[in-house]
């Protein structure tokens with residue numbers, strides 16, 4: 001049938017028994033006829049209606065619950081929707097059975113056709129004590145919703161008016177993407193890229209939809225794909241295979257089940273937002289819903305959330321203490337081994353100070369990281385993190401962010417130990433460019449896995465009694481700061497209206513031990529790998545910057561002279577006593593020998609410090625000192641912070657190297673934490689100031705690149721570097737100044 005100018009073409013879809021045929025009859029009256037869909041025996045009813053002189057061609061699709069390829073009805077409905085150029089679908093939804101009916105709606109929306117929901121049988125629902133807030137439903141799902149009573153024809157004119165509007169609008173309908181969890185979302189991003197690159201089946205279907213069908217193992221689409229381009233189709237199958245294996249191993253599930261879980265989760269969270277009001281309470285709620293009644297309760301929910309996060313920190317710091325000490329001992333032993341067996345010189349300095357004391361400081365926290373990741377995996381795999389996001393949505397909206405931002409925050413290390421790079425990428429799920437920008441500029445404040453060793457080092461060394469509480473406070477400061485900055489940005493540089501939000505709430509699951517271990521190991525291994533490659537590389541560069549150019553001959557001679565003088569004054573007997581004692585750890589030095597040794601050590605330390613200060617990095621750190629002192633940072637800390645621009649772990653490794661280079665007697669050294677504790681330049685106030693600075697200052701280099709890419713310009717990436725650093729320094733300096741004026745935390 002050729003399309004006429006003044007005619008629009010629509011379809012009626014819906015579950016069996018939703019009142020489709022009744023509405024069809026109401027709309028078309030006598031202007032209808034029955035035929036068959038081409039090639040199949042499924043009955044095809046079509047008819048005509050009109051509105052304001054415009055003819056509307058209507059097809060009554062077979063009733064289906066889904067758009068998979070399980071039944072002929074589903075295939076017919078789906079093919080009609082994709083292959084005939086209809087302008088809109090009226091999705092008829094049974095008001096008293098919303099949850100199940102919306103499952104089809106979600107699939108229609110994913111298919112990319114413009115949808116108008118006819119909320120049918122509102123009379124019957126009313127009788128059962130159910131009222132639906134259609135405005136809210138419309139706002140949350142982003143589609144028009146018209147309450148109807150098909151049996152009396154109530155609402156049919158409004159339905160026609162809405163579909164005419166949909167059909168006439170030039171604009172594409174709002175893109176509808178729901179998240180299917182991290183694993184599948186990433187697979188979909190990858191597949192979408194492949195699909196778009198090759199225009200694979202895109203003449204018929206949206207790219208993401210094709211990806212979803214491959215994940216669902218939809219035979220018809222895969223068959224079509226094979227016929228269209230076998231190579232691309234195989235590539236997609238490979239992605240599916242990989243992610244399927246991963247899901248099987250970690251969550252004991254498969255993509256199709258996961259997809260359906262997340263669709264229902266999405267619907268559940270739409271309905272949870274006061275869309276349905278029931279007069280009499282229903283006692284047959286699902287277990288997940290019952291648990292949610294408590295865990296996402298307005299008052300109890302946040303308290304439980306705080307308790308869980310605090311409990312996690314308590315668990316991590318309590319149980320990781322011993323294994324962290326083991327790993328530190330291993331590196332201490334390695335240090336001793338290298339010190340004893342290598343001859344003095346640059347290579348030894350590189351191995352001991354640059355590699356063992358630098359990278360070792362970062363690797364020392366592997367057990368702590370592992371415990372943290374284990375706890376977070378439990379929260380994530382059980383479905384609790386999704387609830388956290390759900391609860392924080394209202395708070396986020398108040399600060400100009402979006403419910404989807406919560407997940408980006410958590411991914412970035414909202415609880416601890418994430419990474420801002422995937423956090424920045426997660427902001428892609430935000431439709432509003434302003435909310436997206438506000439999100440990607442604030443996620444770097446979270447406590448990512450790279451900041452974790454910095455926090456652990458400082459908290460462990462200076463707040464040893466209240467580690468968990470301190471970590472909890474750090475988390476609150478990071479979130480509070482991020483929210484305030486977001487609010488300020490949204491009121492100034494990127495102001496604009498908020499968009500509604502629907503969070504997918506997957507059902508609770510009991511995490512499997514295997515899944516937890518795999519997730520924990522994957523993340524821990526990332527951390528170790530990064531320490532062994534990137535951090536190692538940067539450590540070596542920083543070691544070189546802290547070592548060269550080295551002291552000039554004249555200075556070396558001065559220190560050599562001082563040593564000579566001390567030794568000559570000491571006499572042969574004392575010197576030989578010191579020498580023998582060096583080979584025998586048990587030996588006690590006489591008072592005279594101990595004094596001479598102390599003098600010699602003091603000269604060595606002065607020499608090392610002078611060399612370090614005169615090095616390239618030392619000059620930079622020293623040059624910054626007049627300013628950085630306002631926040632309590634000395635020149636060594638400055639070097640570490642400059643290194644931290646590359647990656648935040650480098651703050652720890654650089655401090656390790658800087659203090660190691662000044663060290664003379666390896667036998668005497670404890671962990672870096674102990675060294676800092678004993679250093680007169682350090683106290684809890686300095687540590688707090690450094691913690692605050694580390695939370696807020698410029699994102700690491702990789703994150704900056706990610707921000708530039710997601711924001712679409714280097715301008716915002718540059719902004720985030722400059723703005724964050726100024727902000728961080730202001731906060732750190734303010735706290736340090738107040739603290740030192742009133743004598744807080746200085747003891």
Ligand code: GDP
Pocket residue numbers: 014015016017018019020021022023063120121122123124148149150151152
């Ligand atoms: P279909 O399977 O989707 O085509 O559904 P039908 O149009 O055959 O309707 C199924 C039943 O629901 C019929 O008995 C209709 O009379 C009834 N029905 C349809 N719409 C309404 C409505 O808005 N209110 C009430 N109370 N009943 C309706």
Ligand code: MG
Pocket residue numbers: 020021022063
């Ligand atoms: Mg029917």
